[in-house]
Amino acid sequence: MATTTGRSCLQYLLHLAQDHLDFRLPEIKALLALRGKPFQPSENFKEKTPFWCLDGLSEEDVRSIMARSVCTKSAFELWGHGQTHSELRTSLLKYPSENMALEYLPFEGTVSLKSPQHIFCLLEDYGTDPNNIPEQPFYVYFGRWIADGQRELIRSHSVKNRHFIGNTSMDAALSFIMANHAKVKENDVVFDPFVGTGSLLVACSQFKAYVCGTDIDYNIIHGKGRSSRKNQKWRGPDENIRANLRQYGTEKMYLDVMLV
Ligand SMILES: C[S@@+](CC[C@H](N)C(=O)[O-])C[C@H]1O[C@@H](n2cnc3c(N)ncnc32)[C@H](O)[C@@H]1O
Incomplete structure (x- = not known):
């Protein structure tokens, strides 16, 4: 399915703060409701984890949530994910090139660390138990940073x-x-x-x-x-x-x- 901008349906990743756990979902639902949008989590949604993948949103929707949310640290346009780095790589290679509708791809040219036009992040989920941190992450995500929340x-x-x-x-x-x-x-x-x-x-x-x-x-x-x-x-x-x-x-x- 293509959007009006010619980009296939995008998924967005929210990185949530691990406090006020019971208040996070109502916060995000309320902020989406202000935009007239329903809460559409991707498959395998787990409310108490720090990472939520959401469907059916535009970048403007995500920016408006981030302009208000105090439960969310940051939001990303999700480009790939997997249980291992190898799965992530496979997932990234499948990411439709039209969604990377950015003139700098495939990442040629100089990298500007001081004033980047775009920021890409690799996020690793090591679970939520500080006394039981695994050697390898449970899950990994890669995406383009969209905005920070209002922490x-x-x-x-x-x-x-x-x-x-x-x-x-x-x-x-x-x-x-x-x-x-x-x-x-x-x-x-x-x-x-x-x-x-x-x-x-x-x-x-x-x-x-x-x-x-x-x-x-x-x-x-x-x-x-x-x-x-x-x-x-x-x-x-x-x-x-x-x-x-x-x-x-x-x-x-x-x-x-x-x-x-
Ligand atoms: C927990 S505080 C409110 C905190 C406040 N909403 C805030 O944003 O910081 C509860 C307040 O309710 C007031 N209060 C208690 N009984 C009341 C009543 N019957 N009518 C009006 N205010 C009352 C108390 O004086 C107290 O200031």
Whole structure:
């Protein structure tokens, strides 16, 4: 079957992070749903492994998933795979040349390590048990790198460096995963009835939604009371949810928070 670009149906390989295992599938399904695409895993799909092969997607679909996913490390256009390097070689030789519709093939010319036009990766799957690593990989993949996921958001939005925090602040990774599960998108209005210090609102505002919330705790809503930080007795001025959004450049998405 040929696509409109003349390339046969492509398979894409997602390399997933091995944490929040139960939240990965709902995240990818939700991000695909935002594109109106179903989740179509290739044969022998195993949810708990770090490598998933997906069918029925375009490169644009994959790029849009990667622009949001915090559960995925990277995505590749899959060119070959196998249980051994020999099987991989056979699989690569069968890869349709029209899919390699790139003027540089068959890999002639100089290699630019500093600013490559394309990046090719060999990925080896040694399983998920760190105490039982086999001599040889269980499986090997070769593909063209497409994009990285948004794992960086976990570091850049860590509550450790957040302006306003409380004892119940939601961790950054989970906040972004929840925002993805909820398919939050540009111009949505998100209301968190148990808003706390607004971690969920921070994540949703990053995805360009307007955000608001309520909480039963006067001190949380007004940014007063005892600080949750070590070495600080009382919350300082401007320790509130609006300031958290300001910290990440999304203050314009802030609507308001109220005491209930
Ligand atoms: C786990 S925290 C919420 C975390 C928050 N959603 C975030 O993104 O970081 C739970 C919050 O619910 C609030 N809460 C508890 N009971 C409530 C109620 N009946 N109505 C509104 N807020 C309530 C608490 O004061 C607390 O701030």
